[in-house]
Amino acid sequence: MWLLAGLGNPGPEYAPTRHNAGFWVLDRLAAAWGAPLRTDRRARAETARADVGGQPVLLCKPLTYMNESGRAVAHLARAHGIPVERIVVVHDDLDLPCGAVRLKRGGGTGGHHGLDSIAAHLGPEFGRVRIGIGRPEAGGADAVVRWVLGAPRPSERADLDRAVARAAEAVEAVLTQGWEAAMNVFNRR
Numbered sequence: 001m002w003l004l005a006g007l008g009n010p011g012p013e014y015a016p017t018r019h020n021a022g023f024w025v026l027d028r029l030a031a032a033w034g035a036p037l038r039t040d041r042r043a044r045a046e047t048a049r050a051d052v053g054g055q056p057v058l059l060c061k062p063l064t065y066m067n068e069s070g071r072a073v074a075h076l077a078r079a080h081g082i083p084v085e086r087i088v089v090v091h092d093d094l095d096l097p098c099g100a101v102r103l104k105r106g107g108g109t110g111g112h113h114g115l116d117s118i119a120a121h122l123g124p125e126f127g128r129v130r131i132g133i134g135r136p137e138a139g140g141a142d143a144v145v146r147w148v149l150g151a152p153r154p155s156e157r158a159d160l161d162r163a164v165a166r167a168a169e170a171v172e173a174v175l176t177q178g179w180e181a182a183m184n185v186f187n188r189r
Contacts, residue, residue, distance in 0.1 A: 002052075002175055003082045004029070005060040005073045007091040007114040009149075018133040019066060019148040021092040021160065022114075025131070025167045026061050032168070035059060043079070045072040053176035058082070062114075070117030077122060087126040088174055089118060090167060092148065096132025099159030101166045103174065103183045104128045127179060129170050131163050 006026025007019075014020055030037050035048035037059065046061040058080060062072035077087060095110055096102060106125040109115035118126060134156070136147040152160050166186070173182035 001056045001058060001080055001082055001086065003058050003060060003073065003077055003080070003087045004171060004175075005062065005069070005087065005089045005118075007066060007069050007089060008061065009065050010061075010063045014149070016151040017149050018152055018160075019092055021131040021133060021164065021167075022090040023061055024160075024164045025090045025129070025171065026059055028164060028168050029171060030059055033057075037061060039063070040076075043072050043075045045076065047076065052172060055175045057175060066117075067113040068117055069114040070119070070121035073118050074121035084122050084125045085127075087118075087122070088129060088171060089115065089126055090129045090171065091115065091131065092133045093130040094133060094135050094144065094148070096130055096134075098132055098134035098152075098156050099163045100130075100132035101163050101170055101186055102130045102132075103170055103179070103186050104130060105179055105183075127174065129167050129174070131160070131167050133160070 006022035008023030030048050033050040035050040037046040037048045040047045044064050048059045050057045060076055062069040064071050105127045136143040170186045
């Protein structure tokens with residue numbers, strides 16, 4: 001079984017923000033796979049099950065807020081005996097240009113608090129589907145917080161919509177073809 005976690009913050013006030021790009025992808029896939037998400041109070045997440053190309057997949061949208069995402073992901077991984085190598089995390093990435101999609105296995109977290117939390121609970125060897133949201137043009141840490149928790153400008157929205165669709169395709173490629181084949185397709189410049 002695979003565990004697919006889309007990262008974001010729960011609640012309508014966060015729904016349109018850049019930081020919820022992982023939720024956008026998970027919602028898209030849940031709808032495409034006919035897998036309605038339901039609240040799992042024990043996991044503190046919205047979850048669903050799907051079969052993708054013969055692969056069982058557990059979908060997860062943590063309801064713990066971004067900085068505690070590892071609690072929900074680790075709970076589900078342990079409860080279902082899913083090894084860290086079969087965990088795919090979809091998330092926003094400040095270090096990629098707006099609309100870019102890249103795949104990565106293991107490594108550092110780039111200061112992303114959701115990834116920090118998952119790595120603290122499970123180690124860093126999980127896979128990632130990264131959605132570029134770009135960086136603010138100026139300012140320090142406060143500007144970054146306002147950026148990730150802000151809604152994309154209309155000029156960025158079309159790029160992000162395309163990135164969400166591409167990230168969903170990337171997830172399906174990982175699940176059905178494996179990491180190497182998916183990275184060869186989706187990490188091309």
